[in-house]
Amino acid sequence: MAVIAGIPSEFLVQAGALLELYRTPQLDFSWISTYHLLDIFHGTLFFSHQNSEIPGFKHFLRTVTPSKYPEDLFLTKYWLYTFSCSLAGTVCGEIHECPPNASLESVTEHKIDTTVMKSTNDLYNAVHLVAHALHDMVLIGEETSSQMAAEHPALLPWQLHPFIKNAHLESSAGEHVSLNENRNCVSRYDIMNFLNFPAGLRLPMKVGEFIPQGLRGQSLMIQEELIEWAFGFTETPHSVCSKSCGPGFMKITQDWKPICCFDCISCPEGEIANQTDSDTCMECPQNEYPNMERNRCLPKMVSFLAHDDPLGMALACTALGFSVITAVVLWVFVKHRDSPIVKANNRALSYVLLLSLLLCFLCSLLFIGRPNTVTCILRQITFGVVFTVAVSAVLAKTITVILAFKALTPGRTMRWLLLSGAPNAVVPICSLIQLIICGVWLGTSPPFVDTDTHSEPRHIIIVCNKGSVPAFYCVLGFLGFLALGTFFLAYQARNLPDTFNEAKFLTFSMLVFCSVWVTFLPVYHSSQGKVMVAVEIFSILASSVGLLGCIFAPKCYVIVLYPERNIKRVKE
Structure with a gap:
């Protein structure tokens, strides 16, 4: 029996079948010009898993051929795009047949660079996480397995929820995989800047890092000077149509306008705002009072009718x-x-x-x-x-x-x-x-x-x-x-x-x-x-x-x- 990362292959098959229930139709970009498509995304930012290189995945891409997986339609289309050929009998017309020794190993590096496809790491981890949950569920219900099989011939997704929630594993890539209280995968992310060059050359460059659950909560680090924005932008794009509200002011949305358009009004008496673009002002404690700028609280002086008054x-x-x-x-x-x-x-x-x-x-x-x-x-x-x-x-x-x-x-x-x-x-x-x-x-x-x-x-x-x-x-x-x-x-x-x-x-x-x-x-x-x-x-x-x-x-x-x-x- 074949085993992947210590998990029997039948569990991986069942995990893939369960994940198939959640799949949504994907857009097919195989027939769109790569140059024009990537030109649209020039200067964009995206998140990428750290240490998400899947062992053996690059070798798999270099050696895979449509003949090994004839049922994979996407691989056939990708082969057509890359070599301008097709397998015998798959495409009718003037497109010639691919030679039997055609391989992605001879394709230029940028066309199979796995950093562009790091989203595959999510699927990779998800399959293993579901497989571990299936494995744990079967071990716990081994005594009543015959009764479960009679009542539920196919495993239902909701049966895996308590097992997936508590599952912890280390993938073959060396990454610890688990879910937090919001059922999100706990991970660290690189912030990448997508660059597109003439002739279809593209390069994602790391410009920052995001840690969802660090020692001090969420942390975001960005080196803005390394970011190359989209064509036509000479400075950092603004996400609002109004100037930021400084400390001491709070935002009030404008009627009949988008939420990014707002007015800045001073905080009411007795309240402060110590951050930029605050939605609300907060009251000072009873033993403190706001300063003139209303951006911080100052301690009150103790007073009484003294003899030296x-x-x-x-x-x-x-x-x-x-x-x-x-x-x-x-x-x-x-x-x-x-x-x-x-x-x-x-x-x-x-x-x-x-x-x-x-x-x-x-x-x-x-x-x-x-x-x-x-x-x-x-x-x-x-x-x-x-x-x-x-x-x-x-x-x-x-x-x-x-x-x-x-x-x-x-x-x-x-x-x-x-x-x-x-x-x-x-x-x-x-x-x-x-x-x-x-x-x-x-x-x-x-x-x-x-x-x-x-x-x-x-x-x-x-x-x-x-x-x-x-x-x-x-x-x-x-x-x-x-x-x-x-x-x-x-x-x-x-x-x-x-x-x-x-x-x-x-x-x-x-x-x-x-x-x-x-x-x-x-x-x-x-x-x-x-x-x-x-x-x-x-x-x-x-x-x-x-x-x-x-x-x-x-x-x-x-x-x-x-x-x-x-x-x-x-x-x-």
């Missing part, structure tokens, strides 16, 4: 300045604690209010600097509790003024409430309610450090996320409820006798306080990034200054500059 420095200096002023006012009130004006306006509540205002100014410093988990929690909780103490102290002072006026009328209830210090209980009660709200806030969804990558295109802003937004607005809502209640009571007591004229100052201070925080809400929601933090700090400082100035500035004015008025009021 001009805005942060101005707010910090303002907070420290008013803290010092508040401390001085507190010292004045402590020094003149026995003066009539201090006693008349509830000395204990004045101390509580001044201390809470001092803490209000200082708590604004927690909003400046790089946020962390501790400062994010402290800034909101401290702000809510301290301002609650301050507003509730103003509320207690307002109630004290009203009770003092009511105590002048007959009746013991109002006088007892005033002498027992009941208004002072408003401060701990309101503070306790606010502490409960803050405790629920911390227990459910406390504030945490977050990053804002959208407010400023070139910066990553580190901010404090408030966690539970409803809890934050509950804190503000409770403060607003206290402020409005205090303003309403103070407004009702504004026309009391001059001896109790603090009610007018309380009314005006709460009017400033409420105005600041009503303005704060829309401005706060319309700002972004570190400006939002600055707005909150400004609201804290402005409302605290309103309370300090409206309530204590007139008293300090009298105590320091006009002490005789203080004494006169005591005599009265």
Whole structure:
């Protein structure tokens, strides 16, 4: 039994028969003038298998004759073209018969150059691959071969699919043959440039190489200076009718025109294109932003309301300045604690209010600097509790003024409430309610450090996320409820006798306080990034200054500059 490359000949016959099922009619070029045909393909590029020289194939071509294969019509036509003769009885007419010793060995080299016919290597490998698959299939199904023969007298192509997919072999040409996941033959290719010379001389020249599956994926190498293009071309032919789109632009096809015609438009804001002729633009990662040319992404700078920032420095200096002023006012009130004006306006509540205002100014410093988990929690909780103490102290002072006026009328209830210090209980009660709200806030969804990558295109802003937004607005809502209640009571007591004229100052201070925080809400929601933090700090400082100035500035004015008025009021 004849064996080719270790495969029995009957398997090669069956493989050839199966491949015949996929054959399509081929064009017959045997009667066309070679010179004119090859002149058309001058300068073209084509792929050719590397190391595709089939051992013994050239010798076979030099020794083959139509008499050995009388059923091969193509060989008969080729013989007629090459020697201008035919075998006896094949062609009628004036064409003479070929001599018995006619052979392709005497034909010029270029007419049988196998590099022109390297596509035969595909058929060569395909036959061997199918033959190996047939061999494996028969070996595996040897026990049920009789049943298979009864059910399927002829092998069907689909039965070979799993065997061909896993087949691996080394052809007699030394080439490893296998199929990839796309059922394509894994190979390396030479890129050849077809050259045609007068008198039918033709020469394929290697100008590059293509590796479909290399270590780094597909790779294509071409030496453009070696390429000889078709007649009439003085430079590399262009495959498009539009100029290439550079980096930073993407292609948009033109309506009613071929796909090779397109317009170049700049990438949208926030996206880049780092390649030539990009079909789409891609977004930069969240921690990067596109450059002006929109062809690459640059890292964003980390930003927050820092102490060395001009805005942060101005707010910090303002907070420290008013803290010092508040401390001085507190010292004045402590020094003149026995003066009539201090006693008349509830000395204990004045101390509580001044201390809470001092803490209000200082708590604004927690909003400046790089946020962390501790400062994010402290800034909101401290702000809510301290301002609650301050507003509730103003509320207690307002109630004290009203009770003092009511105590002048007959009746013991109002006088007892005033002498027992009941208004002072408003401060701990309101503070306790606010502490409960803050405790629920911390227990459910406390504030945490977050990053804002959208407010400023070139910066990553580190901010404090408030966690539970409803809890934050509950804190503000409770403060607003206290402020409005205090303003309403103070407004009702504004026309009391001059001896109790603090009610007018309380009314005006709460009017400033409420105005600041009503303005704060829309401005706060319309700002972004570190400006939002600055707005909150400004609201804290402005409302605290309103309370300090409206309530204590007139008293300090009298105590320091006009002490005789203080004494006169005591005599009265």
